[in-house]
Amino acid sequence: MNIDGKPYRTIWLAHDGRSVEIIDQTRLPHAFEIATLATTEDAARAILTMQVRGAPLIGATAAYGVALAMAADPSDVNLAAAIDHLGRQRPTAVNLKWALEEMRRTLKPLAPSERMSAAYAKAADIVEDDMTSCRRIGVHGVGLIERIATHKRPGARVNILTHCNAGWLACVDWGTATSPIYHAFDAGLPVHVWVDETRPRNQGASLTAFELGRHGVPHTIVADNAGGHLMQHGLVDMCIVGSDRVTAIGDVANKIGTYLKALAAFDNRVPFYVAMPHSTIDWNLERGADIPIEERSPDEVLKMTGRLPDGSIVTTDIAAPGSPALNPAFDVTPARYVTGFITERGICQATRDGLLELYPERAAGS
Numbered sequence: 001m002n003i004d005g006k007p008y009r010t011i012w013l014a015h016d017g018r019s020v021e022i023i024d025q026t027r028l029p030h031a032f033e034i035a036t037l038a039t040t041e042d043a044a045r046a047i048l049t050m051q052v053r054g055a056p057l058i059g060a061t062a063a064y065g066v067a068l069a070m071a072a073d074p075s076d077v078n079l080a081a082a083i084d085h086l087g088r089q090r091p092t093a094v095n096l097k098w099a100l101e102e103m104r105r106t107l108k109p110l111a112p113s114e115r116m117s118a119a120y121a122k123a124a125d126i127v128e129d130d131m132t133s134c135r136r137i138g139v140h141g142v143g144l145i146e147r148i149a150t151h152k153r154p155g156a157r158v159n160i161l162t163h164c165n166a167g168w169l170a171c172v173d174w175g176t177a178t179s180p181i182y183h184a185f186d187a188g189l190p191v192h193v194w195v196d197e198t199r200p201r202n203q204g205a206s207l208t209a210f211e212l213g214r215h216g217v218p219h220t221i222v223a224d225n226a227g228g229h230l231m232q233h234g235l236v237d238m239c240i241v242g243s244d245r246v247t248a249i250g251d252v253a254n255k256i257g258t259y260l261k262a263l264a265a266f267d268n269r270v271p272f273y274v275a276m277p278h279s280t281i282d283w284n285l286e287r288g289a290d291i292p293i294e295e296r297s298p299d300e301v302l303k304m305t306g307r308l309p310d311g312s313i314v315t316t317d318i319a320a321p322g323s324p325a326l327n328p329a330f331d332v333t334p335a336r337y338v339t340g341f342i343t344e345r346g347i348c349q350a351t352r353d354g355l356l357e358l359y360p361e362r363a364a365g366s
């Protein structure tokens with residue numbers, strides 16, 4: 001998508017054809033900086049420290065992390081070690097495991113001498129797959145927004161609430177939850193986005209607001225606790241969120257706080273959609289309760305980072321000194337609160353049968 005009129009992706013191969021460049025998301029929205037990943041360890045650290053984050057982008061970065069490992073040493077031992085190491089960096093988003101499994105499946109049968117070029121080609125495929133999937137999520141999802149726009153009085157805006165950043169910064173391009181929004185905006189539909197700030201790391205206020213703003217999409221940041229109130233007052237036409245893992249029966253792991261938005265949406269009869277590519281579906285897991293939930297540093301709750309008037313970026317304490325904090329990074333929304341899934345293959349019910357209608361090849365015995 002565009003930043004001030006210039007098209008960007010979140011990850012690309014550097015001019016040397018070997019290292020990888022990313023937008024350093026720990027610096028946004030205050031500074032726009034490109035970081036170079038020259039080693040597998042750089043890729044692992046970028047995932048762990050959230051220089052890159054968002055389920056699809058974590059997967060794409062890990063794929064290039066394996067390519068960097070193959071450039072350094074294409075042996076069986078190094079292939080296994082790189083996949084293991086990269087896979088340990090963040091536990092909840094299944095896209096990480098999916099991308100690493102794709103890399104393993106492609107590279108393991110090859111002779112070591114063939115692995116480096118095959119690894120870069122496969123990583124590029126994974127990036128391409130994500131861009132295509134996300135674009136198609138928008139093509140399918142825009143109809144939902146169009147339908148609401150048609151039923152509103154002419155010119156009235158369609159208000160969409162989203163949580164965290166499931167935008168192009170979380171993917172390679174387009175985003176998942178934001179793709180229908182960008183498609184609607186680009187088609188001239190009157191969209192407006194309520195952006196949950198998304199404590200504790202503020203991916204909504206810092207990343208979603210940044211990317212929507214730079215593309216020109218009207219939006220307003222709201223405190224996480226405001227969503228229910230907005231829904232009660234008829235100010236939300238629909239919610240669209242992303243996901244880090246959808247189970248085979250349709251339970252949805254996403255950024256902490258998503259569940260509460262789904263409950264509020266259910267109580268207020270606001271449609272609650274989850275947008276995700278095929279790489280986010282964990283066909284091996286049934287119950288949302290079995291999804292591993294990442295627990296992050298209490299410092300993310302106890303401190304806040306911001307920019308001072310002199311331009312310096314500082315992190316400061318915001319809580320009572322000495323008080324402990326707990327920081328689960330994701331929660332699970334049971335499928336019954338999800339109106340539907342928006343995927344690259346179309347829209348379906350949030351049930352096993354709904355998912356299998358779109359992905360019939362996943363049916364047992366097929």
Ligand code: MRU
Pocket residue numbers: 053054055056093163164165166167170171175176177203241242243244254255329
């Ligand atoms: O901790 P993060 O920033 O990686 O969490 C990201 C989210 O929860 C997104 O909503 C999710 O990955 C969907 S991204 C298309």
